[in-house]
Amino acid sequence: MREKNKKKDFNISKEHSDYLKSIKRENYFIRITQILVFVFFIAIWEWAARYKHIDVFLTSSPGAIYKLIVRFIEDGSLIKHLSISTMETIAGFFAGTILGLLTAILLWWFRRLARIMDPYIVILNSLPKTALAPIIILWAGMGFSGIVATAASISVIVTTMTLYTGFINVEKDKIVLLKTMGANKFQVLNKVVIPSNIPNILSVIRVNIGLSWIGVIVGEFLVSKAGIGYLILYGSQTFKLDLVMMGVFVLGVVAAIMYFFASWLEKIVIKY
């Protein structure tokens, strides 16, 4: 990337400018097609709904969803539900990620502990964490705290495992170098182990945002009185498919925004 920016040559050959143009054209084509796929999908859905090729009772329709979104925005309830779910997700995300990071550091520091705990961590990791949600909610509370705990529980184990693996696989000679300079264990952690794992930590962050949303929706299905998960569950129980579809749509938009934010963060943090 850096190299490319530096080499701004003004007298480029025709062949090279053609090459650049062809790449641009190809990227353009891909982006246009991506948008068209979405437009076609919506158009066919709406068309099929209007001419009764599909049962609107089961599938809803883009027009109906749109009208519902507008109504929900106008009476302020979309913001209310959305902000509750987003708060829960962010809280669950931070709790899970930070707890996972600290556990990974602890296991790295006490390698013997890591060896002892290994089978238990593996079992916990292979267990579908959503199965624990009812228990966690009973322990942590039937509401915000329980939902946050559920979200955190989904990401914490996999964060621990991913980061611990990254920590112990730091190139050995990089640590030896620091030791020849007389570094203590904390300096090794601080100057090699963590910095060399920044790309790892950032990709964990990206994954954990998605995992936290899963936790929040599951949690809301189980106990909540508000939130996007609550809207979806309520809509399905009362056969209001417009509401269900709206919930899923809003969820998709917000999750995508958060994902792009994480990708952007990755780009600005990793400069080398």
Added chain:
Amino acid sequence: MEYICELKNISKRFHTINHETKAIDNLSMKVKKGEIVSIVGPSGSGKSTVLNLIGKLEKPSEGEVIVNTNSIGFMFQKDQLYEWRNIFKNCLLGLEVKNAVTEENKAKVIDMLKKYELYSFRNHYPSQLSGGMRQRAALVRTLAIEPDLLLLDEPFSALDYQTRLSVGNEVGQILRREKISTVLVTHDIPEAVSISDRVIVFTERPAKIKKEYIIEFKECQDDRTPMNCRNTLEFGEYFRQIWRDLDAGKE
């Protein structure tokens, strides 16, 4: 005569579940202050182990290692620059570890970067530099802590031949000019002969000292750069003798 380090009757054994390997057998050697000593030997003969023992990265199974300084600089085959730090920050690493990042020391590092033609690259990341520049940066990082003893473990062998000659030439001159006591491990006989005051030839594992050569160049006494040494008749003679020692060891 003052010695910077001294190995007394060192033995070293390595243990794995299935094997016990004797890497060094009753080895004794001394390095004078300001002296540049090279160790050559067959691969796997425990040359690097000797450096690790001097650098206190490992403990000997028997014998005694005496090092008369706390300030040791290490350099490896790979430069081990941290790819997430720019060149300047990489060079400050040793000072950071020793909590000695002062304005004065920073200025010294900047001077060194200028001297070794890296100053204009101080904000670049290692991946943007050539192999030779990276190795020079690694040298600045090592010299920044002002080591009394430098331990070099095949520091040039990852470089291509051309770069290797020129970086070897530069580093050799720096060591001589700054009078830094040095132990250089290498399998490159010409490199050892051109840079050192003394070459120690190791046997096959378990390592013992097979022979020792005091290297003197009468032809280029006044301007003893590694490159000038390579052009003397004496150079060829040293090379042939050491080559014979190593070759004979194979049978």
